[in-house]
Amino acid sequence: MGAAEQGGEGGEGEPWGEVSPDAARRLLVAAVDAFAERGYHATTTRDIASRAGMSPAALYIHYRTKEELLHRISGVGHEKALSVLSAAADGEGTAGTRLAEAVRSFVRWHAAHHTTARVVQYELDALGPEHRAEIMALRRRTDAVVRGVIEEGVRSGEFDVADAAGTTLAVLSLCIDVARWFNVAGRRTPDEVGELYAGLVLRMVGATAAP
Amino acid sequence: MGAAEQGGEGGEGEPWGEVSPDAARRLLVAAVDAFAERGYHATTTRDIASRAGMSPAALYIHYRTKEELLHRISGVGHEKALSVLSAAADGEGTAGTRLAEAVRSFVRWHAAHHTTARVVQYELDALGPEHRAEIMALRRRTDAVVRGVIEEGVRSGEFDVADAAGTTLAVLSLCIDVARWFNVAGRRTPDEVGELYAGLVLRMVGATAAP
Numbered sequence: 142m143g144a145a146e147q148g149g150e151g152g153e154g155e156p157w158g159e160v161s162p163d164a165a166r167r168l169l170v171a172a173v174d175a176f177a178e179r180g181y182h183a184t185t186t187r188d189i190a191s192r193a194g195m196s197p198a199a200l201y202i203h204y205r206t207k208e209e210l211l212h213r214i215s216g217v218g219h220e221k222a223l224s225v226l227s228a229a230a231d232g233e234g235t236a237g238t239r240l241a242e243a244v245r246s247f248v249r250w251h252a253a254h255h256t257t258a259r260v261v262q263y264e265l266d267a268l269g270p271e272h273r274a275e276i277m278a279l280r281r282r283t284d285a286v287v288r289g290v291i292e293e294g295v296r297s298g299e300f301d302v303a304d305a306a307g308t309t310l311a312v313l314s315l316c317i318d319v320a321r322w323f324n325v326a327g328r329r330t331p332d333e334v335g336e337l338y339a340g341l342v343l344r345m346v347g348a349t350a351a352p
Numbered sequence: 353m354g355a356a357e358q359g360g361e362g363g364e365g366e367p368w369g370e371v372s373p374d375a376a377r378r379l380l381v382a383a384v385d386a387f388a389e390r391g392y393h394a395t396t397t398r399d400i401a402s403r404a405g406m407s408p409a410a411l412y413i414h415y416r417t418k419e420e421l422l423h424r425i426s427g428v429g430h431e432k433a434l435s436v437l438s439a440a441a442d443g444e445g446t447a448g449t450r451l452a453e454a455v456r457s458f459v460r461w462h463a464a465h466h467t468t469a470r471v472v473q474y475e476l477d478a479l480g481p482e483h484r485a486e487i488m489a490l491r492r493r494t495d496a497v498v499r500g501v502i503e504e505g506v507r508s509g510e511f512d513v514a515d516a517a518g519t520t521l522a523v524l525s526l527c528i529d530v531a532r533w534f535n536v537a538g539r540r541t542p543d544e545v546g547e548l549y550a551g552l553v554l555r556m557v558g559a560t561a562a563p
Contacts, residue, residue, distance in 0.1 A: 310533070311552050
């Protein structure tokens with residue numbers, strides 16, 4: 142089942158908008174679809190070029206290897222998700238308000254870009270050591286954003302959390318796993334899942350006041 | 353990275369104990385490792401037979417197709433996970449006590465069998481329509497177990513839950529995603545993750561009394 146069948150991830154808010162030139166962007170979109178459908182190891186650069194309507198030689202102008210495509214997908218995916226999360230966490234209001242908004246944003250991102258997020262999460266082991274280390278650094282930054290808001294709420298007495306690191310892990314895991322089960326044909330919209338999860342996360346941190 | 357590198361899932365508590373004869377069991381273990389390492393589509397029955405120290409002809413005595421192997425892995429995996437979850441949910445005590453124990457058991461299973469659980473979750477789309485429908489029925493039963501305990505706690509006034517279906521989805525998602533991030537070399541043992549998550553889930557359902 143490719144991204145197209147799952148409802149597509151192109152159009153508004155698609156994460157590849159900044160990738161240029163157009164051919165490089167089309168190849169990323171084609172690679173996400175191919176990796177999602179058949180897995181990284183079963184996909185060839187020839188498959189990807191063909192999906193993008195290009196020759197293998199045209200692909201090599203933009204990406205030297207299949208791993209370079211995965212690295213680019215993973216990098217852009219992690220950066221975009223981190224950026225929506227940070228914007229929410231750095232917003233106005235109490236720690237509760239900002240944690241709730243961070244969860245809403247992160248959930249919406251993983252629901253809307255579930256095909257990309259699945260590839261990014263499931264194919265992490267296929268990255269080379271340096272690229273993997275780079276992605277791990279982005280993940281630590283993502284973790285630090287959520288942990289920062291949680292610790293702020295604990296200091297201000299707004300939250301009651303015994304294990305900030307463990308709670309951060311659980312909050313991020315809950316949001317990321319939306320990419321696994323989310324179905325565009327399902328009962329809940331990305332906004333509805335975000336709202337549900339924001340409420341559940343405020344309970345997880347023992348928030349005293351409703352934001 | 354195969355199961356062996358991730359710490360192995362053989363030995364005590366491994367889910368294939370009931371599969372016989374021995375050759376059929378060895379082939380399942382080999383298939384889990386191969387699918388985890390390279391993905392379902394990049395794995396051939398020849399690869400699997402070779403990992404199990406058998407000829408392709410010997411594999412076909414037990415499994416007619418690669419899909420049959422995946423179906424067996426998925427079936428046994430889902431049944432085992434459902435069985436540990438049900439045993440906990442049907443135990444003694446209040447809804448809170450049983451929900452906490454269900455979460456502990458389900459988390460421990462997904463941490464201990466993370467390689468199997470990843471294959472089962474990530475390769476669901478590779479199952480044929482009938483096999484997929486069979487697995488979906490097992491997932492609905494899993495969902496019903498958790499939802500049953502949550503609704504019982506709501507009826508008795510022990511829990512405060514606005515959306516039982518949504519909360520059930522979140523609780524199961526949180527536990528299942530342990531398989532994605534759990535690392536045997538990491539800081540937390542399966543028991544520690546189970547304990548942390550049981551406490552977080554009791555907060556999610558607004559449990560009034562500590563179990």
